[in-house]
Amino acid sequence: DAGVIQSPRHEVTEMGQEVTLRCKPISGHNSLFWYRQTMMRGLELLIYFNNNVPIDDSGMPEDRFSAKMPNASFSTLKIQPSEPRDSAVYFCASSWGTGAEAFFGQGTRLTVV
Amino acid sequence: AQSVTQPDIHITVSEGASLELRCNYSYGATPYLFWYVQSPGQGLQLLLKYFSGDTLVQGIKGFEAEFKRSQSSFNLRKPSVHWSDAAEYFCAVGAGNQGGKLIFGQGTELSVKP
Numbered sequence: 719d720a721g722v723i724q725s726p727r728h729e730v731t732e733m734g735q736e737v738t739l740r741c742k743p744i745s746g747h748n749s750l751f752w753y754r755q756t757m758m759r760g761l762e763l764l765i766y767f768n769n770n771v772p773i774d775d776s777g778m779p780e781d782r783f784s785a786k787m788p789n790a791s792f793s794t795l796k797i798q799p800s801e802p803r804d805s806a807v808y809f810c811a812s813s814w815g816t817g818a819e820a821f822f823g824q825g826t827r828l829t830v831v
Numbered sequence: 832a833q834s835v836t837q838p839d840i841h842i843t844v845s846e847g848a849s850l851e852l853r854c855n856y857s858y859g860a861t862p863y864l865f866w867y868v869q870s871p872g873q874g875l876q877l878l879l880k881y882f883s884g885d886t887l888v889q890g891i892k893g894f895e896a897e898f899k900r901s902q903s904s905f906n907l908r909k910p911s912v913h914w915s916d917a918a919e920y921f922c923a924v925g926a927g928n929q930g931g932k933l934i935f936g937q938g939t940e941l942s943v944k945p
Contacts, residue, residue: 760938761921761938763933766931766932813931819880820877
């Protein structure tokens with residue numbers, strides 16, 4: 719298996735622009751997680767899906783952030799409009815079943831200038 | 832509130848020396864506990880996990896960790912460190928019964944001296 723695939727690996731955008739991050743989970747996994755990593759706040763969970771349904775989005779920082787999972791093999795995290803403080807590494811992870819460990823993608827490094 | 836504390840931000844050890852990275856957690860029920868490793872520019876790789884049973888768990892790359900309920904700790908150990916172990920290490924607790932819904936510690940950066 720190729721693991722969790724995220725794209726792009728790096729994204730540089732200007733403040734105010736829309737940014738879309740993409741994730742393909744491991745085939746057969748039924749839970750998907752979006753995390754953000756910053757120096758100040760460390761790794762924090764933004765949102766997670768179970769069977770394509772958003773279960774907990776309490777970590778989404780603002781309404782500028784939205785996430786979708788239209789099918790079991792694809793998810794997006796969108797920031798509109800982007801701001802410099804959104805600069806971070808965004809990780810997607812997937813898992814299967816209750817209590818199973820999550821497998822992480824390589825991350826997308828977002829820089830908003 | 833659920834939390835994970837890694838008291839050591841940065842540790843330096845000599846190659847071949849033993850290693851122990853500390854992790855303390857706060858969680859109301861029996862926790863799922865994990866250690867992940869992150870190399871520069873890379874994602875997180877699972878080293879080992881504890882769900883239940885034997886409190887000493889073995890992981891990949893020669894790592895092990897011991898769950899001590901009385902101390903709310905889950906320290907990571909390795910008897911002999913290799914230069915390739917230099918990385919950042921994260922302890923995490925799984926919230927609820929969802930193993931991917933993780934609360935992470937702030938991480939410990941490990942440097943290895945030749």
